[in-house]
Amino acid sequence: xxxxxxxxxxxxxxxxxxxxxxxxxxxxxxxxxxxxxxxxxxxxxxxxxxxxxxxxxxxxxxxxxxxxxxxxxx
Ligand SMILES: [Zn+2]
Numbered sequence: 147x148x149x150x151x152x153x154x155x156x157x158x159x160x161x162x163x164x165x166x167x168x169x170x171x172x173x174x175x176x177x178x179x180x181x182x183x184x185x186x187x188x189x190x191x192x193x194x195x196x197x198x199x200x201x202x203x204x205x206x207x208x209x210x211x212x213x214x215x216x217x218x219x220x
Pocket of ligand 1: 186189190191
């Protein structure tokens with residue numbers, strides 16, 4: 147799996163692919179936001195001071211009969 151496949155196949159824009167892990171038969175693609183896509187939601191400026199975050203999982207379309215999730219630090 148690559149960033150290109152996630153972008154073109156899954157419509158995931160602005161994230162870099164890190165790795166894939168298997169959890170109880172499900173495929174989990176771990177991604178992180180590209181530094182240049184992180185901006186202030188209020189004014190849109192790119193100078194952002196991070197004050198925490200958390201890992202979130204988003205359900206994606208299955209591949210064959212395997213459930214797929216995308217895990218990202220937000
Ligand atoms: Zn701002």
